[in-house]
Amino acid sequence: AQKITQTQPGMFVQEKEAVTLDCTYDTSDPSYGLFWYKQPSSGEMIFLIYQGSYDQQNATEGRYSLNFQKARKSANLVISASQLGDSAMYFCAMRVSTGRRALTFGSGTRLQVQP
């Protein structure tokens, strides 16, 4: 079974600063994908970034980057130059190549960006 752990229930960051949201995962499947989603107060799930287990380089999408450390089974999200609009819940999720192939989610981190 897969498991995603997000140990930071809440985080604060000053506007324009960088912030790292932690995510560790556990799976015995050698082939998997790691995802980050943003959920603003309006409730929708917004896909941010994806990292495959065999990808050699860390994924980047604009101000978002994924710090993938395979040996440590961690996939931390880094948001650079935080903006007020980044205030939201952030979920780390994993999908493996066998079985259900559905996303398994962590419990989330609530990020608040302060002016």
Place this chain on the structure above:
Amino acid sequence: NAGVTQTPKFQVLKTGQSMTLQCAQDMNHNSMYWYRQDPGMGLRLIYYSASEGTTDKGEVPNGYNVSRLNKREFSLRLESAAPSQTSVYFCASSEGRGFSGNTIYFGEGSWLTVV
């Protein structure tokens, strides 16, 4: 661009009533999913459908039934609603039968309250 459409967006039920949440996607995706999100938690998989004509239980299937009516539509039915089923329900879809990094697309969520 409709993407994943789920209805209704809001619903209040009395304990013991039944209802069906409807979901449709227009992206020709094979796989569809139903998740629930309880306050302060990540999304948990209720049921999924890897392809038209197949459905399988997820992490929390008790109290629910599903129907994959055709490739586009995947409905979730509560036969006898209970207060423990008060939650936000998300439908999602993704392309491909095998594992890939294909993004999973989410509907906007359905807020269900059982009193």
